[in-house]
Amino acid sequence: MLTASDIYHGYDGEPVFENVSLSVTPGEVVAIIGPSGVGKSTLLRLLALFDAPDRGAVEYDGTDVWTVSERRRLELRRRIGMVFQEASLFDASVRRNAEYGLRVRESWTDRLRREFADLVGQRNGTGAEIEALETVGLREKVDQDAASLSGGEAQRVAFARALAYDPDVLLLDEPTSDLDPRNTALIEDAVLKARDREIGVAIATHDMHQAERVADRVAVLLENDIIEVGPTEGVFESPTDDRTRKFIDGELIY
Structure with missing residues (x-):
């Protein structure tokens, strides 16, 4: 379990959010909704262990990640994947891009074996990167230039x-914000498979329909705080906070 507990974070003395708590548990999708600029991306960066909160704790399986050694924190960070709003790919094949995370996590011996197999053309059509590409519907483009x-x-x-x-x-930061319906549907399907x-x-996500489609729980980030979190149907159909209702109905203007 990855948990943020009573975290405060800000820039230049101005809080982005205060006393925010949120957990992500195995086998569930949590959607974080809220207007642009409210701090959704900042919250994900804290959960990804890129940045430390000013106050409060981010815990991984009960361990406060900012109280352990840098080496241990790196080990924990490597158990977390993140997809940003803008795809940043290397000038290489689709396969080389898809397997990058695997390569940097391998021992030097395994990495050299992989590089040698590439050099002599002994790589086959199997592997975790191939399965991942199949999940997103890109198996046939494995050798294409990214x-x-x-x-x-x-x-x-x-x-x-x-x-x-x-x-x-x-962790996914607005992963479909500029995509057409087909690519959006494929990524949403991959989320459910994950x-x-x-x-x-x-x-x-700022797409509340997307949150309804894929999320098991929804957290509403407004006014420097998560004002409501709960099962998706409950948050959308019978929110407990009137600000949530107004935000979902488009009555709150930012």
Whole structure:
């Protein structure tokens, strides 16, 4: 379990959020909704262990990650995958991009074996990166240059790259914000497949219909706090906080 407990974080003395608590458990999808600029991306960066909160704790299986050694924190960070809003791919094949996370987590011996197999052409059509590409519907493009992909295909490769090393937790920052319906549907399907593999998924999205489609729980981030969190149907159909209702109905203007 990945948990943020009573975290405060801000910039230049101004809080982004205060006393925020949220957990991501295995085999569930948590959607974080809220207006642009409210701090959804910042919250994901804290959960990804990129940044430390100013106050409060981020815990991984009960361990406060900012009280352990840097080496131990790196080990924990490597159990977390993150997909950003913009896909950043290397100038290489789709396969090389999809397996990048695997390579950096391998021992030097295993990495050299992989590089040698590439050099002599002994790689076959199997492996975790191939399974991940199949999950996002890109198995047939495994040898294609990543630079030739469409924007939606590139984002699906970025998703496969995070999925290939079988993380415990997968964090998604507006992963479909600029995508067409087909690519959006394929990524949403991959999110549900990740959940079925007992991966905990947190997705920050401004698309409330997407949250309804994929999330088991929804957290509403407004006014420097998570004002409500609960089962998706309950949050959308009978929210306990009137601000949630107004936000969902479009009555709150930012």
